[in-house]
Amino acid sequence: MASLNMSKRTRVIRQKTAKIADVARLAGVSVATVSRTLARPEVVIEETRTRVLAAVRDTGYTPNISARNLRVRKTMVVLVAVPDIANPFFAEVLQGIDDTLSAAGYGLIIANLAGSPEKEARYVDLVCAGQADGVLLLCGHVMRSPDRDLRDAGVPLVAACEYIPRESFPQVTINNVDTAREAVRHLVELGHTSIAYLSGPNFNILEQQRLEGYRQALHDAGIATDASLILPGDFTFRTGVEAGRTLLALKPASRPTALFAANDEMAIGLIKTARAAGLQIPDDLSVVGFDGIAYADYCEPTLTTIVQPRRGLGATAAAELIALMTNGRAEPQKDIKLPAMLMLRDSTRPPRRSG
Structure with a gap:
């Protein structure tokens, strides 16, 4: 009742x-x-x-904005939505955000969504209640609660890292398709023709773009895509370990000579598992990762990877948001692409077998 x-x-x-x-x-x-x-x-x-x-x-x-000294610069706080704060990729992105916001006098609230709709709804309520002047979305979608989303808060939004299709607010990303293609092209140029792909979750746009780059590089080289060489993952160390076990279960003659992983965490988990079982990296298996996290330079062997401008992504997104919050810029930049680069380290070399 x-x-x-x-x-x-x-x-x-x-x-x-x-x-x-x-x-x-x-x-x-x-x-x-x-x-x-x-x-x-x-x-x-x-x-x-x-x-x-x-x-x-x-x-x-909705709080009466005009009666509360306008919305612009009212709280001097920005909410930053992160899909998983435990992912080391976001450490430098957040540092770039914090440096830029701090220089402009803003503080930040980190919303660690961790896949929880309940947490997401609470943060939407927080913003709609007037507790943030703007939101940076690193999570790949516009946050929502059961009956509204962030657009209802009327605050500026900027996305970074993960592109959100069909949105008009500024987005700061890299070209995932082209850089993934460059990573696989490096393996092809070393002489590899049997190249596996360790994927992220298939609903994630980063995964979709990096898989497309993998396929394009194989097509460019005249190599047919083999569905059996596409291994499932979810961007975690754990699925890298599982993929390593899957490769070890294959007969040596059936194993690929190279692998491109959709992120560094999975690549490092796979390398650790393969080496523990006696597989030589890169002699038996060349591995390329994606992101350029700090661990990539300290694992054994050091990881060849696509290095994203992590701090630059955060700083650029924060600067775009500050411009919207302070100037109300009528025509913000909609799609900002920053350069990424292939960093050659010790985890790749020509295949031991030829032909």
Whole structure:
């Protein structure tokens, strides 16, 4: 019955423009508590903060921007959405973001989404409640809650690292297709004709673009794509280890002589597993990664990889967002591509077998 009453109240409130008193009534707190939660959420206990933000969402309440000294530069805080903070790729991206925001007087909130719709919804509520002046999306999609997304917050958005199709806000990325093709072309030029591919999750646009680059390089060299040489992965060390075990289970004559991994973590996991089983890298198997994380220069052997301008991606995206927040630039750059490079190290050489 209580939930039914809540539902009735919510429907009644949504029939008119919601006021802060409506939020307070639905959350069971005072108007002052709602104001404090929206102005300084860190001083409100989590249980109360959760109730207030849920009431903000349920009522559709939007703070009166003009009455609160305009939206621009109000909080001096930017929210940065990261798919997985444990991924070492994002460390330098975040450093580039932080350096640029700090120089302009902004702080940041890191939203570690970790694949959780509930966490994502809470961060959407936070932004819609007026707690950030802009959002940097490193997660490959526009964050959403069950009944709205970030566009409803009316704040500037900029994406980086993962391209989000069909969006009009600025996006800062590299050309994944061309750089993946360059990585595989390097293996072809060394003389490899049996080249495996260790993939990311197939729904991820980075995976789709890097797989396309792999296929294009093979096609350019007159090598047919062999579906049995495309190994499943998800950008983690763990799936690199699993792929290594898959290769070791093949008869030596059937193993590929080279492998291109869609990211460095998987490449390093595969190398570790292969070497532990007695396979020589690169004599028995040449390996190329993608990203240029710090570990690539310290694993054994050091990893040939595509080095992304990680700090530059973060700094450029942050600068674009600052321009939107401060100037309201009418025509922001829509699609910004930064250069990446193939770094040759010790994990690749010509195949031991010829012909």
